[in-house]
Amino acid sequence: xxxxxxxxxxxxxxxxxxxxxxxxxxxxxxxxxxxxxxxxxxxxxxxxxxxxxxxxxxxxxxxxxxxxxxxxxxxxxxxxxxxxxxxxxxxxxxxxxxxxxxxxxxxxxxxxxxxxxxxxxxxxxxxxxxxxxxxxxxxxxxxxxxxxxxxxxxxxxxxxxxxxxxxxxxxxxxxxxxxxxxxxxxxxxxxxxxxxxxxxxxxxxxxxxxxxxxxxxxxxxxxxxxxxxxxxxxxxxxxxxxxxxxxxxxxxxxxxxxxxxxxxxxxxxxxxxxxxxxxxxxxxxxxxxxxxxxxxxxxxxxxxxxxxxxxxxxxxxxxxxxxxxxxxxxxxxxxxxxxxxxxxxxxxxxxxxxxxxxxxxxxxxxxxxxxxxxxxxxxxxxxxxxxxxxxxxxxxxxxxxxxxxxxxxxxxxxxxxxxxxxxxxxxxxxxxxxx
Amino acid sequence: xxxxxxxxxxxxxxxxxxxxxxxxxxxxxxxxxxxxxxxxxxxxxxxxxxxxxxxxxxxxxxxxxxxxxxxxxxxxxxxxxxxxxxxxxxxxxxxxxxxxxxxxxxxxxxxxxxxxxxxxxxxxxxxxxxxxxxxxxxxxxxxxxxxxxxxxxxxxxxxxxxxxxxxxxxxxxxxxxxxxxxxxxxxxxxxxxxxxxxxxxxxxxxxxxxxxxxxxxxxxxxxxxxxxxxxxxxxxxxxxxxxxxxxxxxxxxxxxxxxxxx
Numbered sequence: 267x268x269x270x271x272x273x274x275x276x277x278x279x280x281x282x283x284x285x286x287x288x289x290x291x292x293x294x295x296x297x298x299x300x301x302x303x304x305x306x307x308x309x310x311x312x313x314x315x316x317x318x319x320x321x322x323x324x325x326x327x328x329x330x331x332x333x334x335x336x337x338x339x340x341x342x343x344x345x346x347x348x349x350x351x352x353x354x355x356x357x358x359x360x361x362x363x364x365x366x367x368x369x370x371x372x373x374x375x376x377x378x379x380x381x382x383x384x385x386x387x388x389x390x391x392x393x394x395x396x397x398x399x400x401x402x403x404x405x406x407x408x409x410x411x412x413x414x415x416x417x418x419x420x421x422x423x424x425x426x427x428x429x430x431x432x433x434x435x436x437x438x439x440x441x442x443x444x445x446x447x448x449x450x451x452x453x454x455x456x457x458x459x460x461x462x463x464x465x466x467x468x469x470x471x472x473x474x475x476x477x478x479x480x481x482x483x484x485x486x487x488x489x490x491x492x493x494x495x496x497x498x499x500x501x502x503x504x505x506x507x508x509x510x511x512x513x514x515x516x517x518x519x520x521x522x523x524x525x526x527x528x529x530x531x532x533x534x535x536x537x538x539x540x541x542x543x544x545x546x547x548x549x550x551x552x553x554x555x556x557x558x559x560x561x562x563x564x565x566x567x568x569x570x571x572x573x574x575x576x577x578x579x580x581x582x583x584x585x586x587x588x589x590x591x592x593x594x595x596x597x598x599x600x601x602x603x604x605x606x607x608x609x610x611x612x613x614x615x616x617x618x619x620x621x622x623x624x625x626x627x628x629x630x631x632x633x634x635x636x637x638x639x640x641x642x643x644x645x646x647x648x649x650x651x652x653x654x655x656x657x658x659x660x661x662x663x664x665x666x667x668x669x670x671x672x673x674x675x676x677x678x679x680x681x682x683x684x685x686x687x688x689x690x691x692x693x694x695x696x697x698x699x700x701x
Numbered sequence: 702x703x704x705x706x707x708x709x710x711x712x713x714x715x716x717x718x719x720x721x722x723x724x725x726x727x728x729x730x731x732x733x734x735x736x737x738x739x740x741x742x743x744x745x746x747x748x749x750x751x752x753x754x755x756x757x758x759x760x761x762x763x764x765x766x767x768x769x770x771x772x773x774x775x776x777x778x779x780x781x782x783x784x785x786x787x788x789x790x791x792x793x794x795x796x797x798x799x800x801x802x803x804x805x806x807x808x809x810x811x812x813x814x815x816x817x818x819x820x821x822x823x824x825x826x827x828x829x830x831x832x833x834x835x836x837x838x839x840x841x842x843x844x845x846x847x848x849x850x851x852x853x854x855x856x857x858x859x860x861x862x863x864x865x866x867x868x869x870x871x872x873x874x875x876x877x878x879x880x881x882x883x884x885x886x887x888x889x890x891x892x893x894x895x896x897x898x899x900x901x902x903x904x905x906x907x908x909x910x911x912x913x914x915x916x917x918x919x920x921x922x923x924x925x926x927x928x929x930x931x932x933x934x935x936x937x938x939x940x941x942x943x944x945x946x947x948x949x950x951x952x953x954x955x956x957x958x959x960x961x962x963x
Contacts, residue, residue: 310824311822311823311824311825311842311843312806312821312823312824312843313823313824315823317823318823319734319811319817319819319820319821320817322808322811322812322821323808323812377807380807380808381805381806381807381808381843382804382805382806382807382808382821382822382842382843382844382845383804383805383806383841383843383844384805386786386803386804386805386806387805389785389786389788389803389805390785390786393786393787393788393803394785394786394787395782395784395785395786395787397782397783398782398783398784398785398809399783400783400785400807400809401785404785472809475783476779476783476812476813477779477815477900477901477902478779478812478813478814478815478816478900479812479813479815621812622812625817626815626816626817626897627740627768627770627816627817627896627897629740629741629742629743629768630740630741630744630745630746630747630749631738631740631741631746631747632740633738633817634733634734634735634738634820635733636733636734636820636821636822636823637733637823638733638823638824639731639732639733639827646733
């Protein structure tokens with residue numbers, strides 16, 4: 267039944283206000299700088315990036331991987347309960363799908379500056395090779411983006427109609443319509459869950475299928491991608507929810523926040539503790555003899571990225587969320603979620619580094635890096651991959667991310683993200699809301 | 702079917718880098734890029750061995766091998782399988798080639814290639830002289846390029862430039878599907894291996910280690926001029942192709958298209 271709570275049909279931001287306008291201005295400025303940097307890069311070529319022949323994927327792909335993962339949270343969190351006909355976490359569903367949509371658009375757009383000839387991207391459609399995991403990923407990213415748009419509209423269209431918004435696209439608000447939408451939401455959830463699993467697995471398989479790149483060639487990569495999508499996606503959803511709760515009319519249920527924080531802790535434990543151990547133990551066991559040699563080789567990492575991921579982005583938030591007295595505080599959940607997203611970023615950076623740092627045939631002089639020719643004395647060769655992103659790359663990346671932030675801002679301003687209290691028929695949700 | 706392959710005799714290779722340079726020149730490879738590299742297996746630098754000098758009466762343990770490395774033209778080529786737009790493909794004659802008009806520069810193939818055989822034009826390619834060299838058009842900025850087994854020469858009945866210009870006769874080109882070809886005979890007779898064969902890419906490039914091959918179509922220890930009539934006839938029969946003075950002058954490519962050397 268349609269509820270009477272008309273305030274719920276309003277956007278959580280009734281106007282942008284001074285703070286909102288300032289933030290929009292910052293985002294617009296970042297977008298303009300990013301576009302300028304991209305134009306500069308298009309003109310001069312990818313020589314303006316830190317990538318070279320040995321280390322041929324950099325920040326764009328690292329963040330593509332991160333944002334594909336980030337887009338998981340909202341869609342999974344809003345569709346999983348619906349799949350089980352539960353109202354749990356319903357208050358986060360709309361905001362979650364909005365954040366998912368923003369992230370998958372950022373991920374897709376990050377591919378554009380990475381490729382050398384963006385003018386030829388139509389070849390994906392006109393001349394695809396279906397053996398290529400990148401073609402699978404192109405398809406699933408498109409599908410996932412479309413699914414997010416449909417789902418977000420489905421979740422909000424009756425409230426939009428009730429408000430007389432043109433965004434409802436001539437759908438009218440009626441009790442029968444809302445009932446029909448509930449059925450549609452169930453079936454959308456039925457499609458969304460496997461689509462999310464496919465999205466993260468296929469993105470993992472881009473790396474996991476490659477025999478030539480060290481640790482990439484591992485069957486564990488796809489499950490790890492699912493785990494890190496759960497961690498970072500839920501982390502980002504919590505961050506955005508808490509910020510929306512703080513700065514807009516959006517209210518996040520405290521009990522559910524704590525419950526989601528606990529869930530994030532479980533995801534973190536699965537990703538950073540269990541899967542990492544499962545990945546490393548067999549190799550450490552096979553390659554070393556003494557008990558401590560085995561143990562230290564599977565517990566101890568080698569790069570700073572590893573520690574930023576497992577320590578600052580893994581162990582610390584896990585401890586925060588595992589302590590019952592701490593995880594009840596919104597500030598703690600916020601901090602842990604930020605750290606979890608941060609950790610996942612470095613997990614992706616580490617993954618790309620493990621592929622490119624070592625080369626299989628590293629005899630002297632190595633591989634021509636293909637950088638700008640600067641005369642006879644330049645050392646144009648490398649026997650190992652090194653990479654530092656350039657200012658151009660960072661500016662382009664930040665610009666693309668600002669598009670995602672602008673999408674979320676538009677959603678906050680124009681969509682009814684705050685769901686009204688669930689009607690009586692669906693109120694029995696296991697009582698978890700009182701936790 | 703024709704299936705071109707290359708045999709490189711590491712016992713014959715003297716590390717002169719001629720193949721590397723002639724490749725660069727023939728294929729108009731931009732400054733700062735190499736399709737074909739001669740690596741030194743041994744010390745940390747080019748032309749340096751590993752081990753110790755013979756001192757105090759012992760023999761020393763110095764060791765050094767040259768490892769000429771370019772696209773291996775794998776039968777199970779990871780680069781071909783990953784290319785999302787079919788820009789990298791395997792030709793009917795086994796050569797792995799790139800359609801530079803299709804390549805969108807995603808560099809997935811560079812991630813896939815275990816040999817780092819591929820290079821990317823990070824900026825506008827530069828040439829010396831500015832108009833470029835050789836017989837191949839330059840590739841634009843933003844695409845990946847690599848060794849083609851000199852397909853433009855092979856189509857004209859010529860061996861790849863690196864093969865012709867190897868002063869040590871360490872490189873032999875031919876049809877792996879033809880049991881009578883020199884490459885097939887060498888692979889059967891000498892101790893050969895494929896680079897990173899554990900990766901399962903099945904390269905069409907084979908390396909000879911151990912016993913040194915004669916580095917030429919006939920396998921007798923004698924030079925061309927020293928062969929007796931029987932041996933000469935036998936060497937000639939190996940190929941049904943053009944026979945000049947009893948010897949096949951361009952024995953490595955199909956007879957119907959065989960022209961002269963360069």
